[in-house]
Amino acid sequence: MKSRYTSLLVTLLVLAFMYMPIVMLVSQSFNASRYGGKWTGFSLKWYEALFNDYSVINAATNTIVIGLAATLFATIIGACAAWTLNKYKRSKLQTLHYGLVYAPLVVPDVLMGISLLLMFVSMKVDLGLTTVILAHITFCVSFVTFTVLARLQDFDFNLIQAAEDLGAGNARIFLKIILPLLGPGIAAGAMMAFTLSMDDFVVTFFVGGPGSTTLPVKVYSMMKHGPPAIINALSVIFMALTFTVAIAGQFLTRKKF
Amino acid sequence: MQDFFELKNIVKSFGENRVVKGANFGVRCGEVFSLLGPSGCGKTTILRIAGGFEDPDSGSVHLDGKDITDMPPNKRKINTVFQNYALFPHMTVYDNIAFGPRTAGMEEKKVAEMVDEMLKMIRLEAHAASKPDTISGGQKQRVAIARALINQPKLLLLDEPLAALDLKLRQYMLLELDRIHDEVGTTFIYVTHDQSEAMSLSDRIAVMNNGVIEQIGTPAEIYENPRTKFVASFIGDTNFFNAKVGELLDGEYCKVDMFGLGEFPSYNEHKLNAGAKVTVSIRPEKFRIFDKKPETDLNSFEAEVIDIVYQGAQTRYWVKAKDHRINIVTQHNRCYLDYKQPTWGDKVWVAWHRDDVTTLPEESPH
Numbered sequence: 001m002k003s004r005y006t007s008l009l010v011t012l013l014v015l016a017f018m019y020m021p022i023v024m025l026v027s028q029s030f031n032a033s034r035y036g037g038k039w040t041g042f043s044l045k046w047y048e049a050l051f052n053d054y055s056v057i058n059a060a061t062n063t064i065v066i067g068l069a070a071t072l073f074a075t076i077i078g079a080c081a082a083w084t085l086n087k088y089k090r091s092k093l094q095t096l097h098y099g100l101v102y103a104p105l106v107v108p109d110v111l112m113g114i115s116l117l118l119m120f121v122s123m124k125v126d127l128g129l130t131t132v133i134l135a136h137i138t139f140c141v142s143f144v145t146f147t148v149l150a151r152l153q154d155f156d157f158n159l160i161q162a163a164e165d166l167g168a169g170n171a172r173i174f175l176k177i178i179l180p181l182l183g184p185g186i187a188a189g190a191m192m193a194f195t196l197s198m199d200d201f202v203v204t205f206f207v208g209g210p211g212s213t214t215l216p217v218k219v220y221s222m223m224k225h226g227p228p229a230i231i232n233a234l235s236v237i238f239m240a241l242t243f244t245v246a247i248a249g250q251f252l253t254r255k256k257f
Numbered sequence: 258m259q260d261f262f263e264l265k266n267i268v269k270s271f272g273e274n275r276v277v278k279g280a281n282f283g284v285r286c287g288e289v290f291s292l293l294g295p296s297g298c299g300k301t302t303i304l305r306i307a308g309g310f311e312d313p314d315s316g317s318v319h320l321d322g323k324d325i326t327d328m329p330p331n332k333r334k335i336n337t338v339f340q341n342y343a344l345f346p347h348m349t350v351y352d353n354i355a356f357g358p359r360t361a362g363m364e365e366k367k368v369a370e371m372v373d374e375m376l377k378m379i380r381l382e383a384h385a386a387s388k389p390d391t392i393s394g395g396q397k398q399r400v401a402i403a404r405a406l407i408n409q410p411k412l413l414l415l416d417e418p419l420a421a422l423d424l425k426l427r428q429y430m431l432l433e434l435d436r437i438h439d440e441v442g443t444t445f446i447y448v449t450h451d452q453s454e455a456m457s458l459s460d461r462i463a464v465m466n467n468g469v470i471e472q473i474g475t476p477a478e479i480y481e482n483p484r485t486k487f488v489a490s491f492i493g494d495t496n497f498f499n500a501k502v503g504e505l506l507d508g509e510y511c512k513v514d515m516f517g518l519g520e521f522p523s524y525n526e527h528k529l530n531a532g533a534k535v536t537v538s539i540r541p542e543k544f545r546i547f548d549k550k551p552e553t554d555l556n557s558f559e560a561e562v563i564d565i566v567y568q569g570a571q572t573r574y575w576v577k578a579k580d581h582r583i584n585i586v587t588q589h590n591r592c593y594l595d596y597k598q599p600t601w602g603d604k605v606w607v608a609w610h611r612d613d614v615t616t617l618p619e620e621s622p623h
């Protein structure tokens with residue numbers, strides 16, 4: 001009996017440790033007080049102020065545009081890379097390929113940011129939305145590749161031969177067999193890419209330019225200038241968005257036929 | 258009879274490894290033809306070449322008088338039942354079976370009719386809406402067969418279709434396969450490593466070893482008159498004796514000197530000359546054990562019983578004569594065994610008929 005209470009207590013403590021800051025953030029965003037801390041009443045005024053701030057709306061739009069563009073390209077490239085890695089897994093070249101795709105997962109963001117910046121500057125590319133999108137594609141590809149690769153490892157390639165045997169051409173095999181079976185895996189990879197792109201601060205901070213401010217960068221800059229309560233409201237909306245995408249991604253990965 | 262499906266001089270290598278070394282055979286219309294051999298003998302590769310999933314390095318494939326060597330799988334009037342069934346997991350049993358006709362662009366009303374007919378044939382009407390992972394192995398197997406047969410192929414290829422099933426189910430599915438074949442009359446090519454499956458289902462069997470077809474014949478021909486040592490030992494049990502052909506006798510017989518045991522008249526199927534080195538194969542059930550030298554024209558020698566294994570329907574004896582250990586199977590049947598059963602250490606006489614001997618040339622025909 002005693003151990004049951006102990007484990008319950010530990011669980012609660014861990015949960016509190018993990019989610020307390022988020023609970024604080026959410027509750028403070030509804031606090032009428034400007035600097036937080038003391039509860040002075042429930043209010044939606046910070047959310048109102050947020051939606052009237054043009055630069056915030058602009059940052060949100062940038063975040064979504066960058067996220068969608070990076071996701072689209074990263075998903076296409078990543079899915080193709082996964083297909084190749086799976087098909088030729090025994091070749092030496094693919095071992096190298098695997099390593100190259102894996103590296104961005106372990107390279108620190110700062111390094112990635114600096115090296116991308118260095119490249120863009122030396123190539124005389126103007127920093128802006130394009131450079132941010134390119135940078136996001138770079139790190140998102142790895143995540144998509146490994147998500148899709150995991151799905152491919154369970155994929156029975158005899159199914160393709162079976163469909164061929166039953167008279168199907170390439171288009172029909174792709175539409176009726178490959179897409180329905182790999183679609184959820186690819187979608188999960190895309191969701192992951194989108195969340196990562198949305199969340200990214202470090203790389204964006206390095207390669208961003210005028211007019212490419214994203215929500216995380218905006219939050220950071222508001223820390224210096226804006227009222228903290230608005231930041232809370234912004235963070236809550238941002239968090240809600242990220243959670244939605246992440247949970248949708250989880251749901252797709254788990255889906256079984 | 259004109260061969261309906263033919264493979265001519267098929268050679269196939271994977272890298273350095275020559276898997277099929279010149280395969281030639283013809284399958285007759287409506288026949289169940291088995292490719293039988295141990296794993297790695299090239300039988301699955303031949304099946305995949307027939308299905309169009311592998312291109313032969315050389316040689317040609319003919320179906321119904323047409324050369325189809327370069328035709329892709331989706332254009333051949335051939336369908337395959339894959340070893341692991343390869344049912345589409347995201348489709349119902351119904352949609353799996355309907356895949357072929359739908360691909361062919363058939364209208365849905367006709368498709369429904371055909372699928373219903375197939376479901377009836379495989380007795381799975383109740384599972385039309387089930388997903389493949391909710392039905393049993395035997396049921397999956399039947400769906401895979403229906404999915405292939407609904408396309409009314411000229412030839413059905415079956416790749417070890419029963420390998421994944423347990424013994425009881427395998428025996429049941431063998432009867433099912435036989436029934437389905439009788440019902441549709443399609444030509445079957447059946448790949449297996451299980452000799453009893455091949456024997457009970459096939460009209461003819463091709464025994465393969467090491468990329469070479471060693472013998473093609475009916476199950477009885479292959480069992481009773483194996484042409485090579487490999488065939489004799491792969492199909493059923495046998496006893497081999499090193500021997501030498503002696504004097505040629507009248508008809509198709511010759512004397513064979515089975516070293517140490519004596520000279521015995523034997524059937525000389527391969528018309529070997531006197532002095533030729535041979536391997537003599539005599540199957541365990543062809544021997545009969547006597548308590549004294551039989552007063553007939555049977556061949557016989559004296560031996561000592563060294564081991565007895567009771568197996569219910571039969572008893573297996575190991576007897577020793579000179580340097581030979583001989584495996585003998587007898588049935589417990591009073592019409593057949595008219596004296597007390599021998600026991601360990603008994604001196605007995607082992608006898609056989611001259612026609613029950615296969616003399617194989619030391620050098621195989623290949």
